[in-house]
Structures are given as C-alpha cells and as structure tokens.
Amino acid sequence: MGACVELSVGVGKTFEAIKAPGAPDCLTEVDVSFTSKIEQLEQSLALLEQDHIHVVEECERLKVQATENGQLRVSAENELAAKKAELESAHSVIQDLRRERQVASELSERLQQQRDICVQEMKEISRLFDNVRSRLCTVAEPATV
Numbered sequence: 001m002g003a004c005v006e007l008s009v010g011v012g013k014t015f016e017a018i019k020a021p022g023a024p025d026c027l028t029e030v031d032v033s034f035t036s037k038i039e040q041l042e043q044s045l046a047l048l049e050q051d052h053i054h055v056v057e058e059c060e061r062l063k064v065q066a067t068e069n070g071q072l073r074v075s076a077e078n079e080l081a082a083k084k085a086e087l088e089s090a091h092s093v094i095q096d097l098r099r100e101r102q103v104a105s106e107l108s109e110r111l112q113q114q115r116d117i118c119v120q121e122m123k124e125i126s127r128l129f130d131n132v133r134s135r136l137c138t139v140a141e142p143a144t145v
Helices: 002-010 035-140
Strands: none
Touching: none
C-alpha cells in the first residue's frame, strides 16, 4: 500500500501515469496526469501564436500592397482620363484639318481653273496683238508700185 501512496504522490512531478493500451475505460477512474496534455497544448499554442504572427504580418503586407495598388489604380485612371482627353482633342484637330484640307483643295481647284482661263485669255490677247501688229506693219509700209 505504501508503494501506491508513493506512486500517487509522484504522479505529475517525477513521472507520468498513463492508461495502459487496451485497458478498459472506467468511469470511476480519474486521469490524474495532465502533464503530457498540457505540454501538447502548450506546443500547439506556440505554433498557433507563430502562425498568428505570420498571418498578422501577411495581413499588414497585403494592406500595404492594397493601398499601393489603390494608389496605382487611381493614378492609372487619371492618366487614362488625360489620354482620352488628348485623344478626343487629337480627333477634333484631325477633323478640323480634314475640313481645312477640303477647303484648300477646292480653292486650289478653282485657282487652277482660273489660271487655265487666264492662260487661254493671254493666248487670245497674244493672238489679237499679233494680228494688230501685222496690220500695223502693212499699213506703215510704203506702197511700192
């Protein structure tokens, strides 16, 4: 009986009492040794705390990244809006230049037609001038008989 008392006093301090494999469960028995369970739970807690630290660090990193991405998105949207405005302005300038080119082309065509008319009229004036000169020359020559 003294051995039982010594054993029960030493449980949890110098050794751990565990249930033998295959021993029947007895509802009246109380598991007096929680040492291994406590150590397991402490190890699990330490792992969970490390995981928690990693999760918090990752969360902070992702928050910073999300903030940076948000700033980049806003910057990109502003740049896109500016580029769209530039593009619309360029399209407007192109339309204006096309209209001006059309007007210049029509004016050039009219000027070409007027030049052609002037050339024809100059040829006609030159022909008439030659006729007048030849008549003046025949009138100015003395008659020889």
